[in-house]
Amino acid sequence: MRKAELPPLHRLIRREQAQTLLEAYTASLPGSSLALVRPDGSRLASAGEWPEIPTAELAAALERSAGQPVLETAHFTLAPVRLGSLVVGGLAARGPGQPLQALQRSLELLLDQALELREMGHETLERYRELNLLYHVGETIGACLDPAQIPSLMLADAREVLRAGLGAVLLSGGDPAAGLQLKASFGLEVQVRSLQEAAGELVARVFATGLPDLLDDLPPGKFQLEEQAAGALPVAIALCAPLKTQDRVMGVLLLGRHQGAPTFTAGDEKLATALAGQAAIALEKAWLHQQELQRQRLEEELAIGRQIQLSLLPSGCPEAPGWEFAAYYQAARQVGGDFYDFISLPGESGGLGLVIADVTGKGVPAALMMAFTRAVLHAEAPNSSSPAEVLNRANQVIYADNRAQLFLSAFYGVLEPGSGQLTYANGGHERPLWLQASSRTLQELAAPGMLLGAFQTIELGERRIQLAPGDLVVFFTDGVTEARNNNGELFDETRLRAGLLECAGVGASEVLQDILQAVQEFVGDTPQADDFTLVVIRREPEV
Amino acid sequence: MNLSVEQVEGSLPVTVLRLSGDLDASNYQALIDRVHKLYGAGTRDLLLDLSELSFMSSAGIVALHACALILRGQRPPDPEAGWEAFHALDRDLDTGLQRHIKLLSPQPRVDRALEKTGLKTFFEIYPDQEAAIASFG
Numbered sequence: 173m174r175k176a177e178l179p180p181l182h183r184l185i186r187r188e189q190a191q192t193l194l195e196a197y198t199a200s201l202p203g204s205s206l207a208l209v210r211p212d213g214s215r216l217a218s219a220g221e222w223p224e225i226p227t228a229e230l231a232a233a234l235e236r237s238a239g240q241p242v243l244e245t246a247h248f249t250l251a252p253v254r255l256g257s258l259v260v261g262g263l264a265a266r267g268p269g270q271p272l273q274a275l276q277r278s279l280e281l282l283l284d285q286a287l288e289l290r291e292m293g294h295e296t297l298e299r300y301r302e303l304n305l306l307y308h309v310g311e312t313i314g315a316c317l318d319p320a321q322i323p324s325l326m327l328a329d330a331r332e333v334l335r336a337g338l339g340a341v342l343l344s345g346g347d348p349a350a351g352l353q354l355k356a357s358f359g360l361e362v363q364v365r366s367l368q369e370a371a372g373e374l375v376a377r378v379f380a381t382g383l384p385d386l387l388d389d390l391p392p393g394k395f396q397l398e399e400q401a402a403g404a405l406p407v408a409i410a411l412c413a414p415l416k417t418q419d420r421v422m423g424v425l426l427l428g429r430h431q432g433a434p435t436f437t438a439g440d441e442k443l444a445t446a447l448a449g450q451a452a453i454a455l456e457k458a459w460l461h462q463q464e465l466q467r468q469r470l471e472e473e474l475a476i477g478r479q480i481q482l483s484l485l486p487s488g489c490p491e492a493p494g495w496e497f498a499a500y501y502q503a504a505r506q507v508g509g510d511f512y513d514f515i516s517l518p519g520e521s522g523g524l525g526l527v528i529a530d531v532t533g534k535g536v537p538a539a540l541m542m543a544f545t546r547a548v549l550h551a552e553a554p555n556s557s558s559p560a561e562v563l564n565r566a567n568q569v570i571y572a573d574n575r576a577q578l579f580l581s582a583f584y585g586v587l588e589p590g591s592g593q594l595t596y597a598n599g600g601h602e603r604p605l606w607l608q609a610s611s612r613t614l615q616e617l618a619a620p621g622m623l624l625g626a627f628q629t630i631e632l633g634e635r636r637i638q639l640a641p642g643d644l645v646v647f648f649t650d651g652v653t654e655a656r657n658n659n660g661e662l663f664d665e666t667r668l669r670a671g672l673l674e675c676a677g678v679g680a681s682e683v684l685q686d687i688l689q690a691v692q693e694f695v696g697d698t699p700q701a702d703d704f705t706l707v708v709i710r711r712e713p714e715v
Numbered sequence: 716m717n718l719s720v721e722q723v724e725g726s727l728p729v730t731v732l733r734l735s736g737d738l739d740a741s742n743y744q745a746l747i748d749r750v751h752k753l754y755g756a757g758t759r760d761l762l763l764d765l766s767e768l769s770f771m772s773s774a775g776i777v778a779l780h781a782c783a784l785i786l787r788g789q790r791p792p793d794p795e796a797g798w799e800a801f802h803a804l805d806r807d808l809d810t811g812l813q814r815h816i817k818l819l820s821p822q823p824r825v826d827r828a829l830e831k832t833g834l835k836t837f838f839e840i841y842p843d844q845e846a847a848i849a850s851f852g
Contacts, residue, residue: 532773534740579777581832600776600832622833626780631836650773662770701740702772 181210181253181261184286185279187217193282194219197275204267208279209234211259220267223247234262242272251276255283298439302446305333309450319458323356326425326451331358333447334440336427338367338407341451342375343415343423352379352423359428362398363407367428371410375424382421384413384445388435390428405430413444415452422452470535477539478503481511484543490514490524492589494641496680496710500688501703502651508703509538509580510649513546515553521588525553525562528601528647528707529582541578545570545624549584559584560597560634563624567599570625579623583647592639592711597632599624602650605672609642609713612676614669617645642713644683646672651704655691658698663691680710716742716768718749723762725848730758731819735767743778750782759815760851761786764844766820771828779818779834786815812839819847 185208194206198220205220211234213227225247233250237243238259243250251272253261263279265272313325323341330339338359342352352375357364368375370390378385388409399406408431415423425448429436436444481503489497499512509531517523527549531538548569552562563584570580583604585596600623603616620633639645648668655663671690675683684706691704716736723729730753738746750761763782765771818840821829829835841847 530773532777577777579773579780581773600834603831620833620836622836623776627837630833654772 178255178258178260179287179290181208181283182216184255184260184283184290185216190217191219193275193279201267204265206266206275207264208253209262209264211261216261222266225264230262230264234259237262241276253279253283255280255287298443301333302443305329305443306446306450309447309454313451313454314457316454317458317461319455319462320355322451322455322458326447327356327358330425330427330444330447334411334427334436334444336411336436337430337433338363338428340364340368340426341415341423342368342379342426343455344379355423360399360402360404362402363404363428366396366399367407367410367426370407371412371426371428374410374412375426378412378414378424379421382414382416384411384441384448386411386436386441405432407431409433409435411436411441411444413441413448415448415455417449417452417456422455424448425451473536474534477534477536480536480539480543481509484546485511486514490516492522492524494712495587495589496712497708498680498684499705499707500684501705504534504651504700504702504704508534508651509542509578510651510703510705511542511546512647512705512707513549515550517557517586518554519557521590523557524587524589525549526585526587526594526596526647526707526709527582528604528649528705529580530601530649530651530703530705531578531580533578537578541570541574541580541625544573545580545582549582553584557586557595558597558634559586559595560619560632563597563599563621563632564630567624567630568628571628574625579625581623583617585617587639587709592641592643593636594639594645595634595636597621597634599630599632602648602653604645604647605669606637606639607644607646607672607676608640609644609676610640612673614672639711641711642677644675644680644708644710646683646687647705647707647709649703649705651700651702652687652691652706654702655695655700655704656698657695663694667694677713680708683710684708716745718746720753723844723848726852727760729760729762729848729851731762731764731844731848733764733767735769737770737772738768738775738778739770739772740774743774746775746778747781747785750785754785754788759786761816762819762841762844762847762851763816764819765822765825768825769822771825773832775825776828776832776834779838783813783816783837786813813837815851817841817847817850819844 190208194217198204198206205222207218207222208216209230210216213231233243233245234252237250237252248264248266249272251263252259253263253276263272263276309329313322316322316325327339327341340357341355343355344352374385374387390408390410392406396406407428409429411427413425414421415425425444427444485501489499511529513527515525517525529545531541548566552565556562563582581601582599583601585594587594596617598619598621600621603618606615606617619635620631622630653663653665653668671687675686687706716734716738719733721731723731818838820842
């Protein structure tokens, strides 16, 4: 390595410097003369009466002297000057008693020192190159917030600074089984593939250990023939550096050179590692930024969902003589798809449609589904006095148009305020609880049924009850029964029932408040995952 | 929720997938993914053992429905792609009990959820594993 890079003599010692040195020696020995010659016999400096000796003669003598300390010829004495094992010049002397070997030794030491200084200069240069690169990387890659762009930005730098003919950035995706994926590359495509293939083990090792490595004898790749066909020299040299942050390796930078090109140096390796490290930090930063954007979008979406939902809930409760209505809705942080509705039905009896429903899912899709369902129910309800029929038709419309993979449970009842008759069907919803004033007992409003939106045809049963004065019915969603306290326990239907039984003889609004209070006392300040909806209707007792 | 798998040879090979803990919005997708993988690995008859499942929210209902679709060889519902694709596949398969996915021993709370949502008309439910395995085929 060092031999090939050895600079010529005049780069290691200046002509004047050599001259001064030689003159100092000849001055102490009058009548003598000295010359410092290059390997080709040409003179770099001389002192005393140095005659013109043909360069060819000197060069030939120098060649002969290579193996020995000093060579005597008819015209002069010659001592080769070596650096390491390589002859870089010769010291020729004429005249009496020259201490040639001492001078030769001094010169060699001087040259060696000069060489060392030169190398240190190179090192400094290399450092400068590295700093410059990192500064540049900081400005470009470091400022990039798009993770998709960083690999190619990084390759552009690597290509320029590391003088590689081929390059690729491989990153691991979310799925470890899928392995490393090519994110960007430069160079002939078939050669990039060839490089990836031939350097597979190198890449795997660097990815696993997080330490850079290089190879200068890659085996011929699978695509060798295609490479030849494309007129390219085979790839033979590879350098691989990890994209590493403090706690993980996210991929590698892989660079390649053709057969016959100089191998990558230790300096190249350091540079590539520094570059890959910077890119890894930039990637991490860009990913975090994207996550933040996504989180913001989600928040916005949830806010929109909440708005849609709130705008569609009834602004107040209906009024009917002899009846009390109370309703309460509370959105979870992640808005769910609860809703309730009162629909005035046509006809002389002044029928009132009562809806309580819960869309599976959250956010905008659930809110839209709720809006859609509400519209469908409003459209279907006036056409039929049969709740089962209304829910059935709604199911068909929702099923046919259910793009969002959402279901909903819905209870729909038709109340005739005059008679107190409540006819209902239940599409898979929590069964409302009917508190009978006379017996102080609770009964579930059950009926055969199924969630809406999941199946094309569903079987829905229809039931009819007679609400007596003082009776009340509580409609709710699973946000009530599945409210959790900080031990993870559910509020549960048992607690709801127990609370309700204590409410006999109380007005609808008070019942609602009592239940709310019981739930709030139970959950404390534990945040709730689901929407919470309660509707209470009560037939006023006769006075 | 924990999931564990066992292969049982009845007259047909049946995969028993045991669910334990709570099935809710935080993990229902894991159940769908697992069943999807099992189907990919060759499972054609699946018994979901619910005996250790203590709670199932409405998200669990969605998951059971999705699992039934997978066992029918339909792709699992992809919220992004929408439903139209498999709606078009076979509209009249939607009713009737499922032949390739059945449920084992739900606890009372889960049983109630199945009852309330109407899914009992969709899934056969068995009280013991032997009878359940024998019912496939």
